[in-house]
Amino acid sequence: MEFNIDDLPVLFPYPRIYPEQYAYMVDLKRTLDAGGNAVLEMPSGTGKTVTLLSLIVAYQQHYPSHRKLVYCSRTMSEIEKALVELKALMKFRAERLGREEDFRALGLTSRKNLCLHPSVRREKSGNIVDARCRSLTAGFVKEKKEKGEDVEVCVYHDNLDLLEPHNLIPNGVWTLDGLLRYGEQHKQCPYFTARRMMQYCNVIIYSYHYLLDPKIAERVSKDLPKDCIVVFDEAHNIDNVCIESLSTDITEDSLRRASRGAQFLDNKINEMRESDQKKLQDEYEKLVQGLRGAEDSQPEDAFMANPILPADLLKEAVPGNIRRAEHFVAFLRRFIEYLKTRMKVRQVISETPPSFLAHLKEYTFIEKKPLRFCAERLTSLVRTLELTNIEDFQPLQEVATFATLVATYEKGFLLILEPYESDTAEVPNPVLHFTCLDAAIAIKPVFERFDSVIITSGTLSPLEMYPKMLDFPTVVQESYNMTLARRSFLPLIVTRGSDQSPISTGFQVRNEPGVVRNYGNLLTEFAKITPDGLVVFFPSYLYMESIISMWQGMGILDEVWKYKLILVETPDAQETSLALETYRTACCNGRGAVLLCVARGKVSEGIDFDHQYGRAVLCIGVPFQYTESRILKARLEFLRETYRIRENDFLSFDAMRHAAQCLGRVLRGKDDYGLMVLADRRFQKKRAQLPKWIAQAILDADVNLSTDMAVSSARRFLRTMAQPFRAKDQEGISTWSIEDLRKHQEKMDEERIRELQAEQERAENGEANAGAAAGGWDGKESDYEMDEDAEAELMALDN
Amino acid sequence: MSRKPGSTSASAGAPAISTEDMCPVCKTMRYLNKDMEFLINPECYHSMCVNCVNRLFNDGPNQCPYAGCHRTLRRKGFRSAFFGDLAVEREVDIRRRVAAVFNQVEDDFETLDDYNNYLQMVEDLTFDLVNGSDARRRQAEATLQQWEAEHRAEIERNRRAGRDADDAARRRIAAEREAARQRRVDALREAEQEKLDRARSREAELDSLASAGPDSASRVQLKRRGGQVAAQRALDAAVGAAEAASGGASGGGGAGGASGVGGASDVGRLSIRGLKEKKKPAASEGPYDPFGGLEFTPSRYRVLPGVHTHPGIEKYKSDPAHVTGGYDFDDYTARAMFEAFAGLAVFVEDEKEVGVGLSASEVTAISAGIAAVGDKMDLD
């Protein structure tokens, strides 16, 4: 269907549109026009991706600025999904417009997924694929080849050099699959095709890390222009992604391997001094000029990823005491030895970067400045030595990154040394956590570099939390409701068991047999009434294990077994995917199944349980984080002091966003239906923190139920859902045809006109009023009419 | 500046045996002596256990027990190493010496390039000292001394400046830590205060409910009803008017409790039968009195609210299990007083004569029962 938003013609590839999709587009356009950021919460299963894409593509094609779209998603399957949607959209546009538009869109993912090299692609670990690819494609390898030396290269990569650099692949939308196929046909590397063509694309779809992880972002996303439209989809966890990308953990083992790496570098340097003194000298000369000078030669194949340095630092020359290769290695070794000594302490230490640096200087005479250059210097050295077995240097690289970060950021980071794994452990296993506390640090460059950043997801409530935590201004913050022709999902809050005693996974009561039994009964009852699939979420693996073993003892599992197959998520990805497979089969063949999983696990984030795969989701307990963690405590304190977010507010926000994610799993479209059961006494008070579209669907009668009451209303709900429901019933309510849309637009226009008129009138009246006030209280009538504000009203009453 | 530094193998100048678990001198294993501690002497950086050090060097200087090492060591020189890798320990010791002499800072130089060259020169020199050949080491040593002699004043100045800067930095870190601690304490206190406030306001509400004058109860109810206040007030006014009217008709008697009596006397005076009794407005009855007007205020003594205390009940006053239920401690004291004084005006003999029908033993049994109940109350 085709319609206009203001002056912008939008082509939407479906004959019908949801009202919330239209609202979303309007707000999105407003944001783009204003050139600011937005936080948009759109219920799951309402076609967020296609909405976003059709508006932005329309925007790109209509306005002369042709702003590029950078669309970030979390997983590879989501990237592929978005690409497929985009492809369909472009096809539709071509049909409607009668011509192919000049348009190119590409997805980018890791080498592991895009490699074509017959032996490299078979490697299991992504790191090894990266490393092996580098060893085949690095600049010096090619030089050697040209000199006639016998070195292995990758044809797929070298073929690229034969093509026009800005036209490696024809126009069109390339899904990852399509890209692979094209690469195979033309014998060119899909990964590098995508990387090099990024500048010439209208739409880029890739994972968060290419923008947020400063170690990668610098390489991959450097050339994107400022007016890009950046979208983070499924962004409810974006703060954690930011934090993780800047945090490192250092263990004794990694230090040992780093030492070994340093030793190896040392040997290599000696070797090279014998054979090829000139190269070292060249590097040295370059470093005298400054880091960036040394780098420009090979922007793409950079060996290791480095964290962002402030731009002025990159132009500066490398400090004199680490310019020479051997000096630098000795420097690294000293730093590593220092860390080793620190790890020997047997008590918990938490320290800010400045105090760490002061101590470091006192004991090793390492200054802050060379430390900052550590990561870049290491990269340069590794490149000079023409090393290709990078995986050996991974730990050394980590230490260097840590050095750079600790010397660059004074605030927002904390070093925490934990000598024991747990409070009860006897054998020390020290870990030095260098943890980022401020999510804003990693994402700041993104906000600074790009005009419009859109953060969107199905669960972002409370909306104002994100701008606060990530420290950015917004133009639009909006949460959309789900328009439904029938109540197709039923959220229930169960606070009591059938015996009326409260249920909760609060710390004091979680292992009480009464509570566990009540949860067991709840599960049994819902297993009885739910058709096909039932998904159960626990707050943690630990608790899930303990409750399952207790249920086993109480015979509850046997009871559930009568109705459904029972499957359990484990931390192991392979096992879990097997369990999921079985679960799906059981849901399809009518046996039905229960999947027991964890609210912060893989299943809760990426897996959809649409239709028969999930007819009910049971959220057992509020999924709070483990609050005893020192890292979390430090972060809470930081949030309180820096952004004035109180501990409890954050914890509860965090728990509820995970709960909302779990709930959203079962409802993946408007023809879908499902039960959402929140089983904990504490949910009663947290109801307001759910996303608007869920919170509004909770009836007041459903917030304080006991198990039996919940079961009876669930039964009633399922019976209604079993009635035939035709697509026609939704028309005009939850789906709009073009006429409905027109009507709505007209209405909105009218409303706006009326509003404008009213405003004008008000202004006029205001004047009249002022005049009237001078001449006594004659303007009384108009006072009543406008009911402008409370004061005017009061005055009118007084008269 | 492109001279080639000597062999960089770190172990050239010092042994790199990391003696973590066994003393190389007496061969004691850590397995046998858990708290074994190793010491080194910066003369030669050979490490040995404390026992060996005491055994060999307590009686004055002695030769290092390592084979091939002929240095004379003194007990005083021994210390424990900071680094596990003794080569690094040695390197750092040398650096300390170098840093004390070469302590120029960036501001002392015209350009950054000059500073960087200076840094590299120092680093080269340190390298020579750490693991250069003998000749180089001697040369470096000489350079070091020369520089020290030439730049004495400057070095002294920089040292002082450096120390000041360090002190300032340390102070700043300490101050920051203190401030952070303070903020943490404040936040805790705030949270505590909030909790307390909440508890207190709940208590106050309970109190106001409990000290139930009839109108205060209705006030609380009104508060609950919120928006209806005005309507209720209007209704009250109407009721008041009606009451006044009926009072006037009965020709006497006040409002409130007396109105019922007045009504009764009305019926007595007019003797027309079959007349329907006029429906009085419901609200005029006032609150229902379950005791039918019986007065409970003691006449022989007074209970002062909040004055009577008893150590047995003190602890319950702050116990949420008692307070949340609305348990009133004044009531408790009042009742205890009542029980204590209840028998004062009663003479058992007289009662017997009137013939209540209780034997003396029964009376004592009952009173014992009452006492028991009282005790239990105390225990709860």
Ligand code: SF4
């Ligand atoms: S260049 Fe491409 S095809 Fe060749 S090894 Fe690297 S990723 Fe694989």
Ligand SMILES: [Zn+2]
């Ligand atoms: Zn010994």
Ligand SMILES: [Zn+2]
């Ligand atoms: Zn010795």
